[in-house]
Amino acid sequence: MTTVVHHRTATVDGLEVFYREAGDPQAPVVVLLHGFPTSSHMFRHLIPALADRYRVIAPDHIGFGQSAMPSLQDFPYTFDALTQVTSGLLQSLGVDRFAMYVQDYGAPIGWRLALRDPDRITAIITQNGNAYVDGFVKSFWDGVFAYAEAPGPETEAPMRGALTAESIRWQYLNGVADPTLVSPDNWVHDEALLDRPGNDEIQLKLFRDYPTNVNLYPRVQQYFRDSRVPLLAVWGANDEIFGPAGAEAFGQDLPDAEIHLLDSGHFALESHLRPITEYIRDFLGRALV
Incomplete structure (x- = not known):
């Protein structure tokens, strides 16, 4: 039987929010939160595999x-603001409780949702979505934090480099043992959206806001200790953005966390869809009983 995936739009706080949806409306909910520089497009294969x-x-x-994509004058582009919209979308869809899959930027959005109302979160899957400073690969993040601390022409230049086609392609292929498994449609799609007029300033604003996520980590880790939320980490072990120490760190506060390191990179779904899907289905099958 072919799974039907719907492509829908809802209005939240006057903004049009696009989302993909599949599965029985009465079934347990799994929310997939994407990272930079992609979109729900990264879940195009995972959605039907879970629905x-x-x-x-x-x-x-x-x-x-x-x-x-409102202008900087019309939307603040902070992780708090992105979380507010996500929360509003889930409320409009009648979603009271949910498991979440978080990756990259999706992680700090997911952590904020959990801190707002811990009882809503039934389980967490994190795929290269950090909650510990252990996971930061210094060579990548030094430039981000330097720019956030002192925005200016010198610190901004490396951040603009992160928006180029070459850099986006690197995010998809770095650390992947067999690059032929990764469709080039990914970085072509992402780069086309990044190239929209004004989007560069949006991304730069989010880079400047990133330290607020790190400042939240102690509260997130306390949430883990207090809630004992079921957590699965399926991690591209060769990621040079969020290294494998970031996955292993979840065990510090969640001793029952299930941690699997895969021979892949930042966007591990592109090369390891099948094993990740199998881990998720097994994990949720036990966590959501």
């Missing part, structure tokens, strides 16, 4: 994918 058991919802964050 026979779950109601799967994958939104595009504001400024990404097919969602609205």
Whole structure:
């Protein structure tokens, strides 16, 4: 039986939010939260792989994918603001409790949702979505934190380099043992959206806001200790953005965390869809009983 995936738009706080949805509306909900520089497009294969058991919802964050892209004057472009829109979308869809899959930027959005209302979160899957400074690969992050601390022409230049086609391609292929498994449509798609007039300033604003995520880590780790939320980490072990120490660190506060390191990079779904899907289905099958 072919899974039907719907492509929908909802209005949240006056903004159009695009999301993909599949599965029985009465089934347990799994929310998929994407990272930089992509969109719900990254979940195009995972959604149908889970939708026979779950109601799967994958939104595009504001400024990404097919969602609205208001100007900096009309939207603050902070991780708090992105979380507010995501929360509003879930409320409008009648989602009270949900498991979440977080990757990259999706992680700090997911952590904020959990801190707002811990009882709503039934389980967490993190795929190269950090909650510990252990996971930061210094050579990548030094430039981000330097720019956030002292924005200016010298610190901004490396950040603009992160928006180029070459850099986006690197994010997809770095650390992948067999690059032929990764479709070039990914970085072509992402770069086309990044190239929209004004999107560069949006991304730079989010880079400047990134330290707020790190400042949140102690509260997130306390949430883990207090809630004992079921957590699965499926991690591209060769990621030079969020290294494998970031996956292993979850065990510090969640001793029962299930941690699997894969021979892949930042976007491990592109090369390891099948094993990740199998891990998720097994994990959720036990965590959501």
